[in-house]
Amino acid sequence: MATFVLVPGMCHGGWTFEPLARRLREHGHQAYPLTLTGLGARAHLLTSTVNLETHIQDVVNTLLDEQIEDAVLVAHSYGGMVTTGVADRVPDRVDSLVYVDALVPGDGDSCWSLVPAEREWYLESGETGYAVPPLPFFDPRATAHPLASLIQRLRLTGDGDLARFRRRDYVYATGWDGESPFESLREQLLADPLWTVHDVDSRHNVMRDAPDILLKILLDSV
Template sequence: MATFVLIPGMCHGGWSFEPLTDLLRLHGHRVYPLTLTGVGERSHLLGAGVNLDTHIQDVVALLAAENIEDAVLVGHSYGGMVITGAADRAPERAGSLVYLDAVVPRHGDSCWTLVSDQERAWYLDVAETGYAVRPLPFFDARATPHPLASLLQAIRLTGDLSRPRRRTYVYAAGWADQSPFTPVYQRLRDDPEWTTHALDSGHNLMRDAPDDLLKILLKAL
């Protein structure tokens, strides 16, 4: 039995991993689909101080509270920032990292610096509070504004991210227009330290290709 910790992208909660969560549990694995502070059912915690460090701590605290070791950390989109930081802060608890059409930061990167101008324009569409980005119109009805500070804050990495024994990248090749994650995939597919996959799917891989994702996640164990 393995333990999967699933981290959603911007504006989404742990529910965005349905039905993948159910499929993993049917195979006998422990699964923790996590909603980050200030988003989804935790939107009441949204404030100007909620940033990337807050979200990384969400994961680190879960790993400690549930006494999880050798976790498979799975991050979708923005969630790539979070699982990278969590693996750096709690390397003894992170066994594998799986990035689902996600950013893969190095020390000093932020989500803002890693995406295209199109995504930056979206980030500037803030809600009335001034510190949260509005969901895009086609998002799930449950989506809520996302903390802007988490997108602007640079990640601080202090350790060796080669410690997790497996690193996997899943690229969504079915974007209707240019994907901001194409350069990431092109960089990693020739790196022998990474396993890469390309799926004929839109950005929401969990909704559009759960069966293919299941096979990839089981290989990441």
């Protein structure tokens, strides 16, 4: 039995992973689809101080509170910033990593630095000045995302070596309209024998558009 901890992307809550979580449980695994501070059902907690470290601590606290010691961290999009930080903070509680069309940052990286094409969107912070609105085509449940979490640089306190974990999978969505912001990352990981890269015929929201394939990848990873 594996324990999956599922971290959503920008503007999304645990609901984006809930259908997948139910299917993982049907296969005998544990699954925790998380909602990060200031998002989804926790949108009432959104303030100017919610940042990347807040979200890393959200996940770390879940691992500690639930006494999880063998987590398969599954991250979508922005969630890759979070799970990389979590793996650095509590490596003894992480078994493996799955990045679903997600960022794989290094020390000092941020969403701002890694995805410069999205900066115009990030700065559309509306009336509050610290919350980035969801894009029009997002699910109606999507909520504003804390700007500070996109600008803050990830600081790795350990050696940042993901090779210590049992397995590292990257799910690359091939169905973007135009060039994927993760194309160069895919090429980099394909050349690294420590990574397994899966090309999936899907748009960015792989959980919605290719759930069966994603489920198989997760089951095969354990």
